[in-house]
Amino acid sequence: MKKSIILLSMIFGLFAMYACSEDDAATDNDDDNDETTGDVVATPTLAFDEFNASAVTVSFDGDEITIVSNALPNHTSPYWSANDDLYIDPIVADEESISPGNITEASYTLTVPTEPELASTSTETGLGAIGISVTGVPIYNQSEGPTDVTEGTASGFDWSGGHSGPTGYHYHVEARDVGETSPLTIDDDELLGIMSDGFLIYGRKCNSIGDYPIDGDASNGHYATTQHSTEEFYHYHIVNEIYLNTYYLLFGVDLQGTQNAIM
Structure with missing residues (x-):
């Protein structure tokens, strides 16, 4: 037994x-x-289908994503040369305030991690390109040379929120609804582009709730699903605050991740 x-x-x-x-x-x-490591989630590759294929090339190499743009947008503007098919007379831009220079080909390269992480401290953005938009045009902050954008400078922005400067054509503010077919976000949840810290930026509204997010951090970033992912991941939204009585800055806040150079 x-x-x-x-x-x-x-x-x-x-x-x-x-x-x-x-x-x-x-x-x-x-x-x-x-795919997650704590709060780190890979950038949804589906989002890159939104970028203007005529201007932007996206390549994936292990744990890195490289975005290369020629900065030639796929929308109309008075900043195209007069003989270009996309040239239009000014719609919202004050003709006297249009800055000199036409839209011309340039080269921008940004390499970011496939799984961007929030940094321990935020980073203030500086002059020049701080992101690349879905059209291929670089995203700038509120600075224009030694000072912030003034009403006089802003009155020369085209309907897409861009103008020419010493480094070429770029965006400062959200596009304006003037009846044009826009590849850019206009008070909606559409993808705007990718910032230099590797986080995507969307319009003022969030696809997860169909409205303006209320849980954004100091840079209006948060974890939520989007039209590009059923898994929550960190991304930015345009801050829903009026600038100079008329405009919405694309990105006038700090980067919450680690900044990568746009060359």
Whole structure:
């Protein structure tokens, strides 16, 4: 009788050990297949389908994404040369305030991690390109040379929120609804582009709720699903605050991730 009890105990023990090892293996496999590491989620590749293929090339190499743009937008503007098919007379821009220079080809390259992470401290943006839009045009902050954008400068912005400067054509503010077919966000949840820290930026509204987000951080970034991912990931939205009584700055706040150079 004692031998039978001992034999049964040995069999039960072996079964328990096997069961535990199977559970551990399943957990390891689940961890390997999980795209998240804490709060870090890979940038949804579907979002890059929104970029203007005539201007932007996106390549994936391991844990990096490289975005290369020639900065030639796919929309009309008075900043095109007069003989270009996309040239139009000024719609919202004050003709006397239009800055000199036409839209011309340029080169911008941004390499970011596929899984951008929030930094321990935020980073103030500076002069020049701080992101690349879906049209391929660089995104600028509120600065224009040594000072912030003034009403006089802003009155020369075209309907897409852009103008020419010493470094070429770029955007400062959200596009304006003037009846043109726009590839840019206009008070909606559409993708605007990618910032230099690797986080995507969307319009003033969030697809997850169909309205303006109320849980944004100091840079109006938050974790939520979008039209590009059913999994929540960190992304920015245009801050829903009027600038100079008329405009919405595309990005007049700090970067919450680690800044990468746009060359």
